[in-house]
Amino acid sequence: MQNLCVLGATGSIGDSTLDVVRRHPDKYNVRSLSAYSSVAKMLTLCQEFLPDIVVLVKPDAAKALKRQLDALSLEHIVVHSGEQALIDIASCDKTQVVMSAIVGASGLLPTLAAVKHDKRVLLANKEALVTSGQIFIDALKNSKAELLPIDSEHNAIFQCLPEYQQRHIGQARIEDSGISKILLTGSGGPFRTTPLEQFDDITPAQACAHPNWDMGRKISVDSATMMNKGLEFIEAKWLFNLQPDDIQVVLHPQSTIHSMVQYKDGSVIAQMGNPDMRTPIAHAMAFPDRIESGVEPFDFFSCKNFEFGQADFARYPNLKLAIDACRSGQGACTALNAANEISVDAFLNEKIKFTDISKVNEHVMQKFMDVDITCIDDVVALDRQARDAAHQWVSKLLEQKA
Numbered sequence: 001m002q003n004l005c006v007l008g009a010t011g012s013i014g015d016s017t018l019d020v021v022r023r024h025p026d027k028y029n030v031r032s033l034s035a036y037s038s039v040a041k042m043l044t045l046c047q048e049f050l051p052d053i054v055v056l057v058k059p060d061a062a063k064a065l066k067r068q069l070d071a072l073s074l075e076h077i078v079v080h081s082g083e084q085a086l087i088d089i090a091s092c093d094k095t096q097v098v099m100s101a102i103v104g105a106s107g108l109l110p111t112l113a114a115v116k117h118d119k120r121v122l123l124a125n126k127e128a129l130v131t132s133g134q135i136f137i138d139a140l141k142n143s144k145a146e147l148l149p150i151d152s153e154h155n156a157i158f159q160c161l162p163e164y165q166q167r168h169i170g171q172a173r174i175e176d177s178g179i180s181k182i183l184l185t186g187s188g189g190p191f192r193t194t195p196l197e198q199f200d201d202i203t204p205a206q207a208c209a210h211p212n213w214d215m216g217r218k219i220s221v222d223s224a225t226m227m228n229k230g231l232e233f234i235e236a237k238w239l240f241n242l243q244p245d246d247i248q249v250v251l252h253p254q255s256t257i258h259s260m261v262q263y264k265d266g267s268v269i270a271q272m273g274n275p276d277m278r279t280p281i282a283h284a285m286a287f288p289d290r291i292e293s294g295v296e297p298f299d300f301f302s303c304k305n306f307e308f309g310q311a312d313f314a315r316y317p318n319l320k321l322a323i324d325a326c327r328s329g330q331g332a333c334t335a336l337n338a339a340n341e342i343s344v345d346a347f348l349n350e351k352i353k354f355t356d357i358s359k360v361n362e363h364v365m366q367k368f369m370d371v372d373i374t375c376i377d378d379v380v381a382l383d384r385q386a387r388d389a390a391h392q393w394v395s396k397l398l399e400q401k402a
């Protein structure tokens with residue numbers, strides 16, 4: 001029986017994780033859960049999974065949850081608030097497995113804490129790795145933690161790698177295993193064929209309606225702009241110890257192949273399946289074993305098309321920005337991620353246009369790309385500065401609109 005901490009338990013990845021857990025009560029025990037402020041959903045999860053500790057970052061929400069738990073005679077469930085409490089549950093001695101599924105750079109410190117405390121870390125929160133890069137990988141090297149990718153592409157790549165590479169995440173050299181390229185697939189999102197002249201009018205609801213995947217709002221917008229693929233490009237660099245030229249983005253609208261590894265003898269190994277996050281989650285939870293995930297078996301006879309293409313940077317300027325950031329260095333990656341969190345939030349709140357997202361991102365990335373990052377305090381400081389700069393740029397766009 002393994003004790004599990006789910007960071008971001010009320011989100012889309014949290015849902016899928018707890019659905020896998022629900023199918024294996026003999027294998028996994030939910031020890032702790034976290035969210036930002038979702039009281040009602042957390043109350044339901046507490047009733048079902050009976051965790052020992054729950055964190056709601058927002059103090060008012062934590063108080064409200066505690067009152068409601070007490071009223072249901074669940075007063076033995078301890079409720080904490082604040083960011084330090086996330087770090088505490090992620091590093092707790094009684095927990096062996098940590099699902100890192102907070103959205104955005106807010107997940108960085110608790111995820112790093114889980115790594116430093118030798119947990120099996122299931123990494124969905126790509127922003128944590130994008131913002132800290134080498135610092136994260138060094139922490140992993142200096143620990144006994146096991147890092148398993150949850151992002152479907154990275155989980156697919158992981159599954160297509162030889163065991164030596166799987167056991168030395170972030171460190172093994174791909175050339176030692178005869179690997180010539182990592183093929184990172186992406187669907188192209190909901191606007192793959194939308195005329196570019198219509199991009200200014202794209203609404204948050206349209207951007208959040210992904211054709212193949214059901215996800216949280218931030219990553220849905222990132223998928224529509226392909227910033228998600230850009231963040232995944234940077235994530236892949238660190239997870240698999242790659243150079244930017246080792247990675248090729250391949251558009252594959254059906255999302256059946258979740259990514260591929262090409263070897264120097266001409267072989268290409270792909271991982272396929274229905275687009276359902278319970279597959280990579282179950283894979284990472286049970287690795288190296290396999291467990292049921294609840295995902296339907298893939299039906300090749302109902303799969304009519306199998307298309308592949310190149311991503312066009314005029315359609316997806318955010319993808320180009322992220323690849324440029326990856327080539328540039330950590331300052332650019334940290335700043336770009338922070339800017340993107342602010343610009344996407346501004347778009348979701350209908351303050352800026354869909355096409356403004358890349359403008360804010362580019363401006364902030366250029367401003368901070370030469371900043372040196374050598375420790376986690378540098379990351380936190382740059383993240384804050386880049387957010388401030390992005391907010392200012394959003395305000396400027398709002399003034400222009402008025």
Ligand code: NDP
Nearest residue numbers: 008010011012013035036037038102103106124125215216
């Ligand atoms: P959601 O928006 O659905 O869920 C986010 C979770 O994080 C919620 O539990 C939310 O709590 C919590 N949260 C939000 N802000 C904070 C904060 N400041 N501090 C602490 N907790 C916070 O996101 P997803 O589940 O879609 O994505 C989670 C991560 O997984 C992201 O990094 C994403 O890129 C990655 N990912 C997601 C995939 C997917 O299919 N959804 C696929 C691959 C990767 P509350 O409910 O209270 O707001």
Ligand code: MG
Nearest residue numbers: 151152153232
């Ligand atoms: Mg992905």
